[in-house]
Amino acid sequence: MKGLTQDEQLDGQPADSRDAILVAACRAVAEQGIRGMRLEAVAREAGVSVPLVYYHFESRPGLIRAVLRYVGAAAPSEVLRERPPGFSAYEALEAALISEIDDEPRVRDASVIWGEVNASAVFDPKLRDELRRVNRAWSALVAEAIESGIADGSVDPTVDPAVAAELLISLVDGLCARWLGGTLEVERARRLVAAALRAALAPRRASDSIE
């Protein structure tokens, strides 16, 4: 807390300073990467002091962990938590995973941030616990959708939901890295997600193996 009390810190600060810092940090990571993110620049962009950044997030890794949580909570796959009626679990899952790959700035920035935190965790073990937590949450969400698909008949009943979920999210990450790194077109990446879902999850009709 750098010797300042909460009242001193918050005196005169807008109530949503924490959010403003998070938004500024997300933009900084999306534009320059984690290693290019400067706390001074984030504070300036958010219109707050650097000590207030420390007050809310404790440390630089603390801010990065909060950025990861913030991005994870807004991820396109989160729509799976409340599936609209009239769609099979397979259709909902396909729509959710495809929408993770999109040149719309908000989605693209979130994907850049996700990739950055993953890449930084290779060199910074302090990020790993949070990364594991967010990864597990995503994997569990996809596994639940696969289980629902087995129940509603839209997914092959011989599929192992946990294995298929981990494979699918790892694949989406790998395709995102290619898309963001400029080696794969966004539309092809999206078609590849759809193809992978068919190969991994679609029920196999008897005709598939007879023809």
Next chain:
Amino acid sequence: MKGLTQDEQLDGQPADSRDAILVAACRAVAEQGIRGMRLEAVAREAGVSVPLVYYHFESRPGLIRAVLRYVGAAAPSEVLRERPPGFSAYEALEAALISEIDDEPRVRDASVIWGEVNASAVFDPKLRDELRRVNRAWSALVAEAIESGIADGSVDPTVDPAVAAELLISLVDGLCARWLGGTLEVERARRLVAAALRAALAPRRASDSIE
């Protein structure tokens, strides 16, 4: 060339100075990431002058591109170019892709470097042409192995080799990122590669859909 001729530059330098620089650069990227790589430190480690680094690689991005080529040429999947007799194409492909994920330092370092170049390409378009080239080579190698597998009966003949190859290498990249970032155990990552190959490529027997 910074105003120095080739003779001036090479005077008194060991003939393998280019290799020594490459090896030192690989180590630097594997240990501290591309953004942590300092040309001065690479030159010192290689026992050469900084101008000689520029002489051989022209620029910092030039050195990173050379590192990517160097790592790509030694990738475990390269064994697919000369498949030993007695193995099906499917078995060779499975062995090659699984061996991309290994805590053996040489393999791990190469994977860290590969992930780093991918992550950096998001922010540095100068890396993308080389990355596309290396990616296309890897994808083509895997697609050829899949075609061989269709020819020798070890791969489902309805598989599209180009699509399956791109999916498999993207998946391996995604699993590598999780393994290196500490969110996936190496043995589980390897088992997931094997499971994905079965789901994507294994011939479907009639019994699969009847039971």
